[in-house]
Amino acid sequence: xxxxxxxxxxxxxxxxxxxxxxxxxxxxxxxxxxxxxxxxxxxxxxxxxxxxxxxxxxxxxxxxxxxxxxxxxxxxxxxxxxxxxxxxxxxxxxxxxxxxxxxxxxxxxxxxxxxxxxxxxxxxxxxxxxxxxxxxxxxxxxxxxxxxxxxxxxxxxxxxxxxxxxxxxxxxxxxxxxxxxxxxxxxxxxxxxxxxxxxxxxxxxxxxxxxxxxxxxxxxxxxxxxxxxxxxxxxxxxxxxxxxxxxxxxxxxxxxxxxxxxxxxxxxxxxxxxxxxxxxxxxxxxxxxxxxxxxxxxxxxxxxxxxxxxxxxxxxxxxxxxxxxxxxxxxxxxxxxxxxxxxxxxxxxxxxxxxxxxxxxxxxxxxxxxxxxxxxxxxxxxxxxxxxxxxxxxxxxxxxxxxxxxxxxxxxxxxxxxxxxxxxxxxxxxxxxxxxxxxxxxxxxxxxxxxxxxxxxxxxxxxxxxxxxxxxxxxxxxxxxxxxxxxxxxxxxxxxxxxxxxxxxxxxxxxxxxxxxxxxxx
Amino acid sequence: xxxxxxxxxxxxxxxxxxxxxxxxxxxxxxxxxxxxxxxxxxxxxxxxxxxxxxxxxxxxxxxxxxxxxxxxxxxxxxxxxxxxxxxxxxxxxxxxxxxxxxxxxxxxxxxxxxxxxxxxxxxxxxxxxxxxxxxxxxxxxxxxxxxxxxxxxxxxxxxxxxxxxxxxxxxxxxxxxxxxxxxxxxxxxxxxxxxxxxxxxxxxxxxxxxxxxxxxxxxxxxxxxxxxxxxxxxxxxxxxxxxxxxxxxxxxxxxxxxxxxxxxxxxxxxxxxxxxxxxxxxxxxxxxxxxxxxxxxxxxxxxxxxxxxxxxxxxxxxxxxxxxxxxxxxxxxxxxxxxxxxxxxxxxxxxxxxxxxxxxxxxxxxxxxxxxxxxxxxxxxxxxxxxxxxxxxxxxxxxxxxxxxxxxxxxxxxxxxxxxxxxxxxxxxxxxxxxxxxxxxxxxxxxxxxxxxxxxxxxxxx
Numbered sequence: 001x002x003x004x005x006x007x008x009x010x011x012x013x014x015x016x017x018x019x020x021x022x023x024x025x026x027x028x029x030x031x032x033x034x035x036x037x038x039x040x041x042x043x044x045x046x047x048x049x050x051x052x053x054x055x056x057x058x059x060x061x062x063x064x065x066x067x068x069x070x071x072x073x074x075x076x077x078x079x080x081x082x083x084x085x086x087x088x089x090x091x092x093x094x095x096x097x098x099x100x101x102x103x104x105x106x107x108x109x110x111x112x113x114x115x116x117x118x119x120x121x122x123x124x125x126x127x128x129x130x131x132x133x134x135x136x137x138x139x140x141x142x143x144x145x146x147x148x149x150x151x152x153x154x155x156x157x158x159x160x161x162x163x164x165x166x167x168x169x170x171x172x173x174x175x176x177x178x179x180x181x182x183x184x185x186x187x188x189x190x191x192x193x194x195x196x197x198x199x200x201x202x203x204x205x206x207x208x209x210x211x212x213x214x215x216x217x218x219x220x221x222x223x224x225x226x227x228x229x230x231x232x233x234x235x236x237x238x239x240x241x242x243x244x245x246x247x248x249x250x251x252x253x254x255x256x257x258x259x260x261x262x263x264x265x266x267x268x269x270x271x272x273x274x275x276x277x278x279x280x281x282x283x284x285x286x287x288x289x290x291x292x293x294x295x296x297x298x299x300x301x302x303x304x305x306x307x308x309x310x311x312x313x314x315x316x317x318x319x320x321x322x323x324x325x326x327x328x329x330x331x332x333x334x335x336x337x338x339x340x341x342x343x344x345x346x347x348x349x350x351x352x353x354x355x356x357x358x359x360x361x362x363x364x365x366x367x368x369x370x371x372x373x374x375x376x377x378x379x380x381x382x383x384x385x386x387x388x389x390x391x392x393x394x395x396x397x398x399x400x401x402x403x404x405x406x407x408x409x410x411x412x413x414x415x416x417x418x419x420x421x422x423x424x425x426x427x428x429x430x431x432x433x434x435x436x437x438x439x440x441x442x443x444x445x446x447x448x449x450x451x452x453x454x455x456x457x458x459x460x461x462x463x464x465x466x467x468x469x470x471x472x473x474x475x476x477x478x479x480x481x482x483x484x485x486x487x488x489x490x491x492x493x494x495x496x497x498x499x500x501x502x503x504x505x506x507x508x509x510x511x512x513x514x515x516x517x518x519x520x521x522x
Numbered sequence: 523x524x525x526x527x528x529x530x531x532x533x534x535x536x537x538x539x540x541x542x543x544x545x546x547x548x549x550x551x552x553x554x555x556x557x558x559x560x561x562x563x564x565x566x567x568x569x570x571x572x573x574x575x576x577x578x579x580x581x582x583x584x585x586x587x588x589x590x591x592x593x594x595x596x597x598x599x600x601x602x603x604x605x606x607x608x609x610x611x612x613x614x615x616x617x618x619x620x621x622x623x624x625x626x627x628x629x630x631x632x633x634x635x636x637x638x639x640x641x642x643x644x645x646x647x648x649x650x651x652x653x654x655x656x657x658x659x660x661x662x663x664x665x666x667x668x669x670x671x672x673x674x675x676x677x678x679x680x681x682x683x684x685x686x687x688x689x690x691x692x693x694x695x696x697x698x699x700x701x702x703x704x705x706x707x708x709x710x711x712x713x714x715x716x717x718x719x720x721x722x723x724x725x726x727x728x729x730x731x732x733x734x735x736x737x738x739x740x741x742x743x744x745x746x747x748x749x750x751x752x753x754x755x756x757x758x759x760x761x762x763x764x765x766x767x768x769x770x771x772x773x774x775x776x777x778x779x780x781x782x783x784x785x786x787x788x789x790x791x792x793x794x795x796x797x798x799x800x801x802x803x804x805x806x807x808x809x810x811x812x813x814x815x816x817x818x819x820x821x822x823x824x825x826x827x828x829x830x831x832x833x834x835x836x837x838x839x840x841x842x843x844x845x846x847x848x849x850x851x852x853x854x855x856x857x858x859x860x861x862x863x864x865x866x867x868x869x870x871x872x873x874x875x876x877x878x879x880x881x882x883x884x885x886x887x888x889x890x891x892x893x894x895x896x897x898x899x900x901x902x903x904x905x906x907x908x909x910x911x912x913x914x915x916x917x918x919x920x921x922x923x924x925x926x927x928x929x930x931x932x933x934x935x936x937x938x939x940x941x942x943x944x945x946x947x948x949x950x951x952x953x954x955x956x957x958x959x960x961x962x963x964x965x966x967x968x969x970x971x972x973x974x975x976x977x978x979x980x981x982x983x984x
Contacts, residue, residue, distance in 0.1 A: 061822040089890050099878035100903055104856055106849035114878050192529050192695055196554050212531040215552050215559055
């Protein structure tokens with residue numbers, strides 16, 4: 001999305017499109033120049049970049065909006081910092097106080113005196129005081145880092161952003177697509193839109209989107225929401241959209257118009273996903289980051305499913321799956337602003353789900369309570385936090401789920417190994433059994449697979465370990481022994497060598513000079 | 523029959539629509555969800571119809587934020603006679619209407635008394651973040667309860683909550699059934715195409731609008747009776763001057779451009795002028811200017827003309843003579859509390875850096891803004907340079923001198939700027955200066971404003 005005034009449109013009959021950028025020729029040259037321009041301004045103040053922008057815009061003539069739009073997108077990939085040793089707000093305070101005492105500052109002498117006096121108090125030279133007075137203003141910030149995109153992808157992204165900006169004016173949108181609509185429906189719900197869906201014999205969806213008050217007037221109120229839905233449409237296989245745009249008489253569009261776009265439109269191919277990764281709140285972001293560290297095989301998924309709780313729908317923020325493609329075993333919903341009544345309603349839904357065997361944990365921010373009432377008698381489905389959500393209650397529930405999963409999967413493991421290889425990596429064996437490695441490990445450790453031994457993360461059957469031992473020389477360079485082991489399918493040599501009674505002698509830190517000796521004392 | 527709130531609308535469920543609601547043209551069958559639906563602000567009419575016909579209905583529309591206190595009391599506040607009259611008129615009008623009082627006449631106090639009389643979940647909607655903080659402070663002080671705030675993506679809900687028009691617009695669906703009373707401060711903002719949706723999406727049956735100037739140049743104030751209620755009370759500045767407000771002197775001072783500035787001004791303005799003349803009347807006047815901005819997206823000549831006009835404006839507004847005169851005025855009023863107004867941030871910061879004066883703009887951070895105003899009130903700073911931020915309502919009753927360096931020439935802005943330094947204070951005499959570059963477009967701006975001014979001594983250079 002871009003500021004509305006950066007959009008120019010073209011009208012043909014009742015159909016309106018943005019004035020697109022080409023992915024080649026002059027526009028590509030412009031994009032390349034701009035990426036290079038921003039890169040060249042790393043370490044320089046924003047004002048310098050703005051001055052360049054003004055110059056380029058003037059040179060661009062009527063295409064100045066392209067220049068400004070591309071720079072707007074590049075700006076989102078740039079990081080600016082305050083370049084002053086002392087906090088500029090403190091400098092201002094000191095200067096203005098001094099000026100009030102010595103002023104009014106109407107001539108250069110008083111001004112110099114004030115700057116010198118303030119400089120003494122701050123431990124800065126008068127010139128530094130003068131130069132840093134507003135170092136924290138937008139235009140005085142210094143470009144510290146910039147992540148340069150591919151210029152062609154930048155142009156495609158720009159075109160997509162133009163399409164979104166045009167949708168700000170949309171009163172209604174029709175979508176046609178065939179598959180993978182989960183993410184789309186989540187976006188529709190999240191942005192408060194309403195939909196009417198039909199599906200024809202060939203499985204093609206037609207979806208009409210607008211909002212609650214669209215019943216009463218053709219309102220642009222939902223335009224921004226409709227624009228925000230667009231990125232989630234990009235993953236719905238081939239799609240087409242047709243939007244109804246409200247009149248804009250002041251822009252020479254006195255009547256309603258339509259805007260159509262389809263997934264195969266060449267000028268949006270390769271667009272960067274600018275908004276897909278964002279979180280609804282910083283809290284969610286912090287939680288996702290922390291939860292990434294939970295032990296395998298748990299995989300954290302964002303908004304993983306739509307859950308039906310009675311006649312309403314719950315879309316939890318997160319879900320934990322048992323392995324990449326495994327079943328979802330726990331859902332987590334982070335509750336921001338709440339009242340006890342709100343929490344009660346939410347809890348009722350959670351309990352309906354729990355009865356269906358879908359455990360949901362509500363993480364409730366204590367600090368964001370909307371009333372002073374406390375929540376009486378904390379139920380098991382609720383964990384309070386303040387600031388950053390604690391992982392502890394999540395980890396506790398996951399541990400319970402892990403036990404359940406291991407037990408459940410363990411039942412599928414027969415006493416006779418279902419693989420032929422004398423030596424096989426644990427995770428490959430687990431994959432063949434269609435269980436998680438942790439489950440198989442537990443089964444072996446509990447001795448439920450007679451004749452199978454686990455060393456490190458490698459499984460040995462029958463006499464495989466003794467045969468391996470016989471094939472190894474009593475002493476040799478670590479490199480050579482590792483090679484022998486690798487040939488036989490042992491990935492991590494250290495634990496196997498140690499199991500076979502070898503000691504590794506290191507000469508310095510270089511593994512190529514290390515030597516392994518059987519039976520020698522440590 | 524059941525009535526509930528759904529994202530800015532009312533939904534009426536039930537096998538059959540009762541007789542009492544038939545014929546209500548604001549109630550419609552929604553084929554998408556298969557029940558009847560009305561816009562949120564029809565709640566009062568809906569309830570009145572049901573009550574009149576004595577229809578029993580499950581009403582789940584309001585989900586009010588629980589109040590901190592059973593009844594709210596503001597014992598420390600007493601109303602002046604005209605404030606009493608205003609409040610009584612609002613109550614007689616069914617607690618849905620607009621009160622027009624000049625800036626400085628104590629609109630906030632009237633609102634506090636209105637909140638006290640209803641003692642219910644209340645949302646106050648204000649135009650700016652400064653006003654938000656100011657209202658919160660006043661409400662906390664009056665009722666001795668925590669006061670919520672919704673702004674800049676942060677939400678803190680309490681029985682009394684203050685928000686901005688922008689946040690209320692963005693969150694109307696979520697908040698529309700949580701408050702029984704909504705107070706619209708500076709209600710003339712409400713009818714704009716976006717903000718009017720706040721009024722339409724909220725179900726709140728009680729509404730109070732406050733303003734000093736009801737009329738809008740676009741005529742949209744005619745929508746206000748539907749959105750809030752009719753005007754129930756009005757007092758003009760003239761009616762209150764001398765009684766409750768300080769006397770003031772207004773003076774327009776003309777300055778000359780330097781020869782170099784004059785040359786640059788004529789050069790740039792001429793370029794713009796020639797473009798306008800070449801196209802006949804198409805780009806003349808306020809409407810013409812909008813057309814010019816539109817055209818500049820396509821036509822390089824139009825864009826060049828627009829840029830030339832901006833440069834000409836920069837020359838006249840930043841004129842050296844004007845800045846020198848500002849210095850003189852600062853010297854003349856070195857013992858006074860002075861507010862310097864300009865329309866553009868760039869000039870605010872140029873003045874701040876040249877005269878080493880504290881600046882207050884939209885860019886000023888919250889903490890610094892608070893500190894700055896506190897220091898100004900306490901006299902640690904005697905002068906404040908500002909852009910539009912102070913237009914509406916930031917309380918600086920200590921100020922007694924206003925200097926306008928550039929003006930947009932609309933009536934409302936002038937009244938509000940003036941009001942700022944007219945706050946009642948014992949024995950205060952207020953001065954207002956307007957600095958205008960001679961023989962430039964600014965002169966027209968100033969003249970456009972003049973007939974609207976209240977009675978005042980006017981003259982040349984003092």
